[in-house]
Amino acid sequence: MAQGFPLPRNCPFAPPPEYERLREEAPLVGAELPGGRVWLVTRHAEAQQVLSDPRISTDPATPGHPMSALSAKPPSAEEREAGARFRAGQFIDMDPPEHDVHRRMLIPEFSVRRVREMRPDIQHVTDRLIDDMLEQGSSADLVEAFGLAVPSMVICRLLGVPYSEHDFFQSRTRRMVGAAGRSQRDAMAAAMEIWDYLDGLVTEAGRNPGDDLIGRLVTTRQATGELSHDALVGMTFLLLLAGHETTANMISLGVLTLLRHPARLAELRAAPDGWAPAVEELLRYHSIVDWVAFDRVATEDMEIGGQNVRRGEGIFVLGASANRDPRAFERPDELDLRRGARNHVAFGYGVHQCLGQNLARAELEIAYRTLFERIPGLRVVGDDDELPFKYDGVIFGLHALPVAW
Numbered sequence: 001m002a003q004g005f006p007l008p009r010n011c012p013f014a015p016p017p018e019y020e021r022l023r024e025e026a027p028l029v030g031a032e033l034p035g036g037r038v039w040l041v042t043r044h045a046e047a048q049q050v051l052s053d054p055r056i057s058t059d060p061a062t063p064g065h066p067m068s069a070l071s072a073k074p075p076s077a078e079e080r081e082a083g084a085r086f087r088a089g090q091f092i093d094m095d096p097p098e099h100d101v102h103r104r105m106l107i108p109e110f111s112v113r114r115v116r117e118m119r120p121d122i123q124h125v126t127d128r129l130i131d132d133m134l135e136q137g138s139s140a141d142l143v144e145a146f147g148l149a150v151p152s153m154v155i156c157r158l159l160g161v162p163y164s165e166h167d168f169f170q171s172r173t174r175r176m177v178g179a180a181g182r183s184q185r186d187a188m189a190a191a192m193e194i195w196d197y198l199d200g201l202v203t204e205a206g207r208n209p210g211d212d213l214i215g216r217l218v219t220t221r222q223a224t225g226e227l228s229h230d231a232l233v234g235m236t237f238l239l240l241l242a243g244h245e246t247t248a249n250m251i252s253l254g255v256l257t258l259l260r261h262p263a264r265l266a267e268l269r270a271a272p273d274g275w276a277p278a279v280e281e282l283l284r285y286h287s288i289v290d291w292v293a294f295d296r297v298a299t300e301d302m303e304i305g306g307q308n309v310r311r312g313e314g315i316f317v318l319g320a321s322a323n324r325d326p327r328a329f330e331r332p333d334e335l336d337l338r339r340g341a342r343n344h345v346a347f348g349y350g351v352h353q354c355l356g357q358n359l360a361r362a363e364l365e366i367a368y369r370t371l372f373e374r375i376p377g378l379r380v381v382g383d384d385d386e387l388p389f390k391y392d393g394v395i396f397g398l399h400a401l402p403v404a405w
């Protein structure tokens with residue numbers, strides 16, 4: 001049984017310490033939340049089982065969905081109405097077959113081949129940002145100057161959202177993911193502001209479609225009636241948010257981690273083939289999304305990991321616990337940059353497995369490699385206990401990372 005939830009992290013390089021005890025206790029443990037009881041999935045095998053079981057729903061409208069249990073107060077009529085408005089096109093919150101119809105339209109845009117074609121552009125964006133950092137002096141906040149900027153620029157170019165608007169959407173995203181349950185109303189207001197902005201952009205693309213993802217969806221899907229205007233806005237909203245926030249946190253956290261392991265960083269510099277497995281290991285090791293994307297609810301009575309789970313019971317999969325499960329990874333708490341294990345669940349598992357994972361891998365690999373190649377003297381200013389980690393947020397990372405060279 002977990003005492004409270006979400007459980008706090010107390011070290012930037014490890015999941016909440018309580019996870020180990022829970023994982024050894026059972027693959028599924030109960031947690032008493034302000035709004036009711038939910039299941040926490042602690043082990044890797046059961047995590048994959050839950051994330052791929054068609055009897056388990058991700059739809060927030062399914063009775064018993066666990067997100068509502070995080071707060072003692074049931075959502076107000078206003079919040080429910082806003083939630084319903086945001087539902088269109090957000091296939092991360094849909095079950096098959098509705099989910100698959102939406103996802104299928106985007107698969108070619110994020111395939112291995114498409115991402116390979118995007119690599120020169122990602123490289124160009126990365127180089128330009130490093131040029132700017134070098135031009136501006138010998139120190140910077142790596143989050144703002146690089147970590148957040150690389151994926152924001154890439155997703156803006158892909159979608160056809162002007163990057164000049166990055167302050168607007170990054171600040172709203174911060175309000176949305178900043179603090180779990182602290183101000184639902186403010187998070188909702190921030191989401192609505194982004195939604196309204198994208199609504200205008202999609203309307204404009206209807207009049208004058210560009211050679212970008214929004215333009216292609218307008219001409220090939222909206223014009224044929226396959227996608228409504230709102231569904232297109234919702235898809236764009238999901239891609240813009242999912243496309244920058246997670247990768248940004250991984251870039252800064254990964255850079256810090258690599259700087260704290262200088263011998264391994266030196267090996268990577270000498271043998272750049274090592275970057276792909278290193279990226280995989282950093283994703284597993286940090287598991288920045290942990291439980292927040294893995295909100296599920298059983299739609300039938302079933303048995304999982306020896307536990308009877310009843311219809312309507314909410315489930316959170318603890319991704320950060322599954323990724324440190326010794327049953328799936330040898331020496332799971334060790335950062336082994338040559339491990340290259342791809343069976344981690346940092347990108348999820350099953351039908352909702354991250355659509356942007358090929359893009360995220362390319363961005364991380366190019367960002368780390370180029371940064372350390374071009375700024376060999378890069379160092380962090382300050383000790384780990386002075387750095388502003390996102391202990392208060394639902395996605396782990398750094399608010400800022402002061403660096404110098």
Ligand code: HEM
Pocket residue numbers: 051058091092093103155238239240242243244246247250288289293294295345346347348349351352353354355356357359360
């Ligand atoms: C390091 C970076 C990233 C991490 C750790 C990450 C993690 C995840 C996870 C765990 C899920 C599964 C959610 C679930 O099971 O409900 C997911 C889904 C998704 N991700 Fe990512 N993601 C990253 C980058 C990206 C990027 C760059 C994009 C590109 C636009 C993206 C787009 C999406 C979308 C659209 C979904 C929903 C897929 C579906 O429901 O079918 N992600 N991501």
